[in-house]
Amino acid sequence: MLMEADLPEDVDALRALVLEQARELDALKGFKVEVERLKAIIDALQRHRFGRRSEQLDPDQLQLALEEVETAMAEAEHARDKASRTPADRPRRTNRGSLPAHLERVEQIVDVESKACPCC
Missing domain, CATH: 1.10.287 (Helix Hairpins)
Structure with a gap:
């Protein structure tokens, strides 16, 4: 000074x-x-x-988490709907009993000699 x-x-x-x-x-x-x-x-x-808000979530962060959950739920629902609509997962049933019409059909009956079981 x-x-x-x-x-x-x-x-x-x-x-x-x-x-x-x-x-x-x-x-x-x-x-x-x-x-x-x-x-x-x-x-x-x-x-x-x-402060008091130290334990609370930020509203934007909460909204982001909710959007992720909604997206996951929508994907799961879409996959479930797709699985229920398409029968591609089931094996195709083939009809082995019917023969083509141009083949000759021969019916042969075989009589069994003994109708009792040999073990019994």
Whole structure:
């Protein structure tokens, strides 16, 4: 801090000293504004981290999770509908009993000699 004895007697030197102090004061005011802004940011982050809402989910994050669940449910329903509509998974039943009409049919009856089981 300047004492009265340290002040120059010249008017131009005094003006230069006043201008220099004004610039320093403006710089200090700028720093003070920056410090206040940073303190506000720190307070907001601390409230977000340690405040009442620290245990709650962000609504956007919850909406994203719900959209994923809805998508999975829609895919499962689509797969189930597709499986129930197409019988491609079942083996095709073939008709082995009918012969073509142009083949001759011969019926032969074989009589069994003993109708009792030999073990019994």
